[in-house]
Amino acid sequence: MKQESAAPNTPPPSPSPAPSPREDGDPQALWIFGYGSLVWRPDFAYSDSRVGFVRGYSRRFWQGDTFHRGSDKMPGRVVTLLEDHEGCTWGVAYQVRGEQNPGYLGPAPEEAIATQILACRGSSGHNLEYLLRLADFMQLCGPQAQDEHLEAIVDAVGTMLPCFCPTEQALALV
Numbered sequence: 001m002k003q004e005s006a007a008p009n010t011p012p013p014s015p016s017p018a019p020s021p022r023e024d025g026d027p028q029a030l031w032i033f034g035y036g037s038l039v040w041r042p043d044f045a046y047s048d049s050r051v052g053f054v055r056g057y058s059r060r061f062w063q064g065d066t067f068h069r070g071s072d073k074m075p076g077r078v079v080t081l082l083e084d085h086e087g088c089t090w091g092v093a094y095q096v097r098g099e100q101n102p103g104y105l106g107p108a109p110e111e112a113i114a115t116q117i118l119a120c121r122g123s124s125g126h127n128l129e130y131l132l133r134l135a136d137f138m139q140l141c142g143p144q145a146q147d148e149h150l151e152a153i154v155d156a157v158g159t160m161l162p163c164f165c166p167t168e169q170a171l172a173l174v
Helices: 110-119 127-141 148-164 167-173
Strands: 030-034 048-065 076-096
Antiparallel strands (some): 048 076
C-alpha cells in the first residue's frame, strides 16, 4: 500500500484530540487496545470503541501461533508489539463496563479478596501463587511503583494464612 504524505506509522497532527479513555470517569470500565485481530473481530461485549494509536510501539508479525492461525507443525504468524520510541501503532480501543464482563467481580474489602484468593485454585494453579508472583514482580521490577491495593491484599493474606493452613504448609506456600 502506497502512502503519499506521511510515514505509515506516523499519526496525523490533530488540533483537537479525541478524549482519552481515562477521561470517561467510570471506575468499573476497562479499556482493551486491539492491534491485531481484535480490530476486525472483537469476541467480547463492549460499550464503546475508538480508533486510535499508541506511541512508542510498532506492530510486527513476529509471534508464532500454533492454535488460531497455524499448527504445531506449521506455526502461523500473528502480530506482537515491539517497543520502538519512534513507533506508532494504530488499532481500536474497546470499553468494557463491569456489567458486560461476566468475570468482573467488582470492589470488595481486602479481607474478602484475600479469603477468596486463599480458597481458589484453577487449571493454571493456586490463586495464592498468582498473588505472590505478582507481588514479587512488583517488588523486583517496579520497586518505585506504589500499588497500595496489591500491598493490602498481600498483608491480609499474610494475616489470614495461618488460619487456612498449618504452619508448615503455610511456609511451604510462601
